[in-house]
């Protein structure tokens with residue numbers, strides 16, 4: 001019996017989007033939704049109270065990083081990740097696969113698993129499906145991810161085919177190694193690159209293993225947005241409609257809307273928190289680089305259409321000053337606003353779906369944000 005269930009509430013008449021609700025041992029959340037990324041057991045500069053305040057219901061943490069520092073044994077001893085970081089909402093942990101493939105040099109993939117060197121001190125490491133599950137079982141996350149290979153973009157058909165088949169074999173090994181089936185849900189990750197036949201094969205292999213939810217991997221890895229949208233268009237129909245669909249690594253406002261239109265329910269991305277730390281904010285009129293000199297005497301809020309705590313109490317001039325002085329409070333303010341902006345956007349997307357007008361909402365939002373500008 002899986003502790004992760006999905007309720008399909010409604011499908012938008014104007015698009016392929018859907019309203020749903022995911023239930024986990026640490027609370028439920030409406031979908032489509034955005035999940036802030038808390039790589040090292042913290043959403044950088046945000047307190048759990050602030051995350052709750054902006055209605056973040058589920059956050060991500062990275063298996064690979066927590067395995068290296070502080071080590072899953074310490075977190076297990078603390079009573080698990082929720083206890084360790086004092087977060088009572090839901091947590092999704094990735095398998096670490098992507099970090100290994102993107103962070104580490106001279107990695108070597110075998111049937112057994114991935115051999116690579118630590119990005120911290122270069123020591124030799126080995127991650128297998130069983131190890132990835134053992135770490136996530138120790139962390140006690142609500143949603144775990146199977147260990148997959150996220151191939152580089154672009155990749156040859158033949159390479160992609162054998163990679164998909166190995167990812168499917170690894171998924172089965174993950175299921176077998178999963179010790180806490182009643183307490184933690186495990187999602188399979190559909191790969192296959194931009195090849196429809198391989199996406200179909202990957203989906204069919206994983207669906208036969210009956211996971212409670214499925215992620216779409218191998219995207220947001222440098223491919224053009226129209227390629228991502230095309231792959232989503234032919235992949236989501238292969239996925240069960242009564243289970244959550246999670247698109248990994250996607251977080252710009254246009255991609256969130258276009259992903260929701262194509263039937264995606266869950267998204268994660270470091271974008272909002274990462275650009276916040278270099279002084280860039282998302283606003284209803286596009287990106288605003290608040291460290292820019294032109295805001296030195298601008299006493300308006302980051303976004304006059306935003307009702308967040310930051311936009312109600314602080315000005316562009318003040319936040320610019322803090323960022324220029326490398327003051328931590330400045331990064332806290334830009335991060336808080338960016339996360340609020342994306343979570344609010346997903347709330348507007350859910351409302352548009354409930355009113356069968358997500359297509360029209362897309363046009364209005366793209367126009368105002370400036371996505372249509374040539």
Ligand SMILES: CCOC(=O)Nc1nc2cc3nc(NC)[nH]c3cc2c(=O)[nH]1
Nearest residue numbers: 094095098145150217218219220248249
């Ligand atoms: C979050 C779960 O991650 C995994 O366990 N494997 C995995 N992670 C990905 C993360 C990604 N981030 C991006 N863009 C920023 N693309 C990604 C793909 C994967 C993936 O295929 N597989």
Ligand SMILES: [Zn+2]
Nearest residue numbers: 306308311337
């Ligand atoms: Zn704001």
